[in-house]
Amino acid sequence: MTNIEHVLAEQEVFRYFPPEVQNHLAEYALPRKLERGEYLCRQGEIWPYVVYLSSGQLRWSMLSAAGKEHQLFVLDPGEMFWAHSFFDDQPMPASLKAVKEVEALVWSQDRLLPLFKRYPEALWAVTAKLTRIMREAREIIYGLAFQPVAGRLAGYLLDKIKVPGQETLEREMTLEDMAVALASSPEVVCRLLYQFQSEGIIKINRTQITFHDREALEKLVDLS
């Protein structure tokens, strides 16, 4: 068993396949490499695949008719993505785009479907995975329906430093990136960041954001 097969055998769905299947999962997959900016799949396309991300980062985001983009989540190394088309053969509702150089494994529906029919335990794990994604979608809806941009920004920042001790955040994302994640505009995000600073909540410069009052941010996330 090679290294990648060990990793795959631990995945939340694949681990319910028997060892003899797990040993061959990597063979069933198609390796894909993407440059930064390339798309793995595009909104509107029928794309019945499952993805394991080995390295890089993928952004799952929707495009509006007016050309705006809204990021729903990013996929990090070690995570898997189950495309909508895989289950219902309908067009994809959003796009998967490489935001860093990407290496991934891709399985087609044809290859996996027989396995699922044979090992229902794995399929049950798929429903749990889909349910978790629905819960994430629920959080996004909650933010958009109930919170102003300031609240969503506060949540975004808190998300970026889950590490308890760490109080300084390197600004590796652009304002545009943040705007796409918050469904707003770079100017508004910038304005709010400086507003937070003027309220003593954070301290920012061009490269870093330092947290001075994490509680204030947490309060903003829902009460505002």
Add this chain to the structure above:
Amino acid sequence: MTNIEHVLAEQEVFRYFPPEVQNHLAEYALPRKLERGEYLCRQGEIWPYVVYLSSGQLRWSMLSAAGKEHQLFVLDPGEMFWAHSFFDDQPMPASLKAVKEVEALVWSQDRLLPLFKRYPEALWAVTAKLTRIMREAREIIYGLAFQPVAGRLAGYLLDKIKVPGQETLEREMTLEDMAVALASSPEVVCRLLYQFQSEGIIKINRTQITFHDREALEKLVDLS
């Protein structure tokens, strides 16, 4: 086979069970009746069940910390609902509330799980069902992220008269109901309705809404 069993045997998931199972589905279920305003399940509760709505109407909606409500969709007679907790035993992300007097059938996880393990075809149909719900969630996010309230209202109105010939809509919902569906407030909805009227798109009075320019509404749904 009684009438209800015929109906259940045609449902998108249940139809993949063999006849001998279908014949007993109704027995496995618990019948529930709800008065208007009662809850079938509440946000935060662990509620591992599946619902078939015989009559009435259920509203699936989230409650914010500040006490606002946002309706995600309504369940109409003949439709089924698969609770999140059913798949992952985690708390429900929203509530199911009777907006009309309700009669429903409810199956517990305990009862159905063995069947799914045995009949993977049915479980595959579940993944397709979950995927469709994710697509609906995607449309909600699209509306909130990209469209102003006017656009969402236009879409809401068009949804209410899918019948091509019919150009008049009885106002059976309150402004409050519409606001809850659009994640806005009754006053804003009212204002927009009269704005649409002043633009010659619709004609409204206390009890009806008449469509004069359906195309204008369709244009509002995305371009605004």
Add this chain to the structure above:
DNA sequence: TTTTTTCCTTGACAAAAGTTAAGGGAAGGC
């Protein structure tokens, strides 16, 4: 190093949406 490009920052303005308050009409209960 110089030049170009990208990104950040800010101000001014406009549009959209939320909120509060008040008055009036309709439906249902008494």
Add this chain to the structure above:
DNA sequence: GCCTTCCCTTAACTTTTGTCAAGGAAAAAA
């Protein structure tokens, strides 16, 4: 028939958000 309750409607005002434009700093390319 009267009264209560619920709902609709509108105005005035505030807050939030979006947009446009301009200047400047940093990073990347030449």
